[in-house]
Amino acid sequence: MFRQAAVLHAALAGKVLTSSDFRVPRHATADLSGRTVEQVIARGKHLLMRVGDLTVHSHLKMEGTWHVYPRDAAGSRPRWRRTAHTARCVLRTQDQEAVGFSLGELNILSTAEEQDKLAHLGPDLLGPDWDPAEATRRLLSAPQRSIGVALLDQSNLAGVGNVFRSEICFLAGILPSRPVAEVTNLARVIELSEKLLTVNRLRIRRCTTANPTSGPPYWVYGRGGKPCMRCGTRLRKSELGEAELRKAAVEDRVIYFCPSCQS
Numbered sequence: 543m544f545r546q547a548a549v550l551h552a553a554l555a556g557k558v559l560t561s562s563d564f565r566v567p568r569h570a571t572a573d574l575s576g577r578t579v580e581q582v583i584a585r586g587k588h589l590l591m592r593v594g595d596l597t598v599h600s601h602l603k604m605e606g607t608w609h610v611y612p613r614d615a616a617g618s619r620p621r622w623r624r625t626a627h628t629a630r631c632v633l634r635t636q637d638q639e640a641v642g643f644s645l646g647e648l649n650i651l652s653t654a655e656e657q658d659k660l661a662h663l664g665p666d667l668l669g670p671d672w673d674p675a676e677a678t679r680r681l682l683s684a685p686q687r688s689i690g691v692a693l694l695d696q697s698n699l700a701g702v703g704n705v706f707r708s709e710i711c712f713l714a715g716i717l718p719s720r721p722v723a724e725v726t727n728l729a730r731v732i733e734l735s736e737k738l739l740t741v742n743r744l745r746i747r748r749c750t751t752a753n754p755t756s757g758p759p760y761w762v763y764g765r766g767g768k769p770c771m772r773c774g775t776r777l778r779k780s781e782l783g784e785a786e787l788r789k790a791a792v793e794d795r796v797i798y799f800c801p802s803c804q805s
């Protein structure tokens with residue numbers, strides 16, 4: 543998300559929109575042309591494009607993505623790398639076209655609405671106001687929750703997704719199902735979360751192991767049944783999530799761990 547925001551910011555910031563096309567019923571008639579894109583930032587899993595006094599807010603969920611395509615001088619349409627019917631938003635400047643595909647959420651918000659929308663978010667791991675003490679306090683506010691679920695709850699700390707929660711728990715040596723109250727190295731868990739997100743923030747191919755170019759990119763995620771790279775034990779795959787997560791796609795609930803390295 544952070545990387546997508548950086549790519550969009552580089553392409554659009556400071557430029558005037560020559561047209562906008564919102565392909566969702568609620569905003570079908572919206573027209574942001576003539577407005578200048580001020581900045582594009584990520585807050586947790588939310589992407590915020592500030593355009594004048596409005597914000598184009600999107601949430602990618604599982605399938606969503608933004609692409610940026612250069613426009614040639616003739617003004618011909620760039621070839622998209624995803625099918626056109628999945629496009630939810632097309633923003634054009636003189637020389638760029640940004641397209642949001644399969645967005646989980648797409649809203650046009652006023653500044654006040656933007657604040658409401660994000661008020662529930664915990665400290666942002668990649669934000670300028672990252673606050674590990676506040677994240678700790680929030681995690682401990684529900685001590686019986688499993689650490690695997692608590693890490694995914696964006697109101698505790700914003701930014702950890704499903705891949706990283708498995709990796710963080712592995713690297714911290716704790717089972718994802720362990721209640722937060724029993725996690726004796728919570729400071730380490732938070733430090734690892736910040737470190738993994740920071741080193742991956744601009745990478746196209748995420749990686750939590752030492753070598754991003756060779757070997758598996760993750761210690762445990764996606765490796766159920768395979769040997770643990772530390773101890774050789776067969777890694778396990780299971781599902782972990784509370785009621786709100788049961789509605790989520792299986793890929794959002796699935797968790798991987800080593801039954802020997804983690805306790």
Ligand SMILES: [Zn+2]
Nearest residue numbers: 770773800803
């Ligand atoms: Zn192991």
